[in-house]
Amino acid sequence: MPYIQSVLQKIIDTKWKSTQLFFILCGSLVSFMKDEVLAESAPLHGRSNLELKLKPFNYLETAEFLEEYSLEDKAIAYGLTNGVAKYIEQFDPRLSLEENILEQFYSIGGYFSEEQIKTIVSSERQNPGLYNSIISAVATGHTKYNEIGGFVGTEDINYPLKVLCNAEILEKRMSKKPYYVLNDSMTEFWFRYVNRATSLINAGNGAAYYYAHVKNNLHDFMGKIFEKIAKEFLMLHAGKDDFPILTEITDFQDTVKNESKELIPIEIDLLGKSGKNILLLGECKFKNSPLIKRNMKKLFGKN
Numbered sequence: 001m002p003y004i005q006s007v008l009q010k011i012i013d014t015k016w017k018s019t020q021l022f023f024i025l026c027g028s029l030v031s032f033m034k035d036e037v038l039a040e041s042a043p044l045h046g047r048s049n050l051e052l053k054l055k056p057f058n059y060l061e062t063a064e065f066l067e068e069y070s071l072e073d074k075a076i077a078y079g080l081t082n083g084v085a086k087y088i089e090q091f092d093p094r095l096s097l098e099e100n101i102l103e104q105f106y107s108i109g110g111y112f113s114e115e116q117i118k119t120i121v122s123s124e125r126q127n128p129g130l131y132n133s134i135i136s137a138v139a140t141g142h143t144k145y146n147e148i149g150g151f152v153g154t155e156d157i158n159y160p161l162k163v164l165c166n167a168e169i170l171e172k173r174m175s176k177k178p179y180y181v182l183n184d185s186m187t188e189f190w191f192r193y194v195n196r197a198t199s200l201i202n203a204g205n206g207a208a209y210y211y212a213h214v215k216n217n218l219h220d221f222m223g224k225i226f227e228k229i230a231k232e233f234l235m236l237h238a239g240k241d242d243f244p245i246l247t248e249i250t251d252f253q254d255t256v257k258n259e260s261k262e263l264i265p266i267e268i269d270l271l272g273k274s275g276k277n278i279l280l281l282g283e284c285k286f287k288n289s290p291l292i293k294r295n296m297k298k299l300f301g302k303n
Helices: 002-014 030-038 059-063 071-081 085-089 097-105 114-122 128-139 145-152 158-166 185-202 206-237 293-301
Strands: 170-173 179-182 248-257 263-274 277-282
Touching: 030 158, 059 071, 059 206, 071 085, 071 097, 071 185, 071 206, 097 185, 097 206, 114 128, 114 185, 128 145, 128 158, 128 170, 128 179, 128 185, 158 170, 170 248, 179 185, 185 206, 206 248, 206 263
Parallel strands: none
Antiparallel strands: 170 179, 248 263, 263 277
């Protein structure tokens, strides 16, 4: 690749302007595009007319590919694919959501196989096992630095965390105690609900694991996905129909002292801001039951 880039650099610098050629360079591996193509030290740096980052589809766009599904199944499919076109393509709309999950995640030959996933997240890094362990830690709720280090069994995780954030697989959220989240919900689902089942899947019995440990937990997995859908909805409608313009919507984690001087963890699903002004507080629940008063009181108590 460096040789090809050098050749292209020479052609662009000496001959390109006298031609009518268009050259489009595409790549899905974010870290490679950043480090080898767009970085200041890369031969092609500064020689592009346009640098465009294509984002995954949002929920509404993803749902258009699955018109026969219920609204609930469309939302779950969005969570399982993260809106990535290649992932959505694996879902056969003629099959039910459950049939697609079993075929693509829990069957030999399914698209979301162990080899496919670990290629996506580890690329050509020297210690893929460590990177996979870090992702598994975050996917299973170990989101703070010390928690991740304890899960993977080493305290020296600064560099791999930096690499994973640069590749946009992880995102570092800032608070009094910074924490990490996975940017790709498909990757989170795989490391949370498929990774432990690889032996059963390879034995041709992945469905047993799905019915025993996954099917009844899909709504738990969808909690963060539903928050993401809500954020998309709010940003889409910001400034319309008397709805306030929000410049940022994020979640919020912190600890505060109560009247007894005890530290109480506070988590808010949706914190909408316009500049420094907080305009919106929201709680998201993806459940098949009505919202109970206790949850309402809990939300008001966070204000």
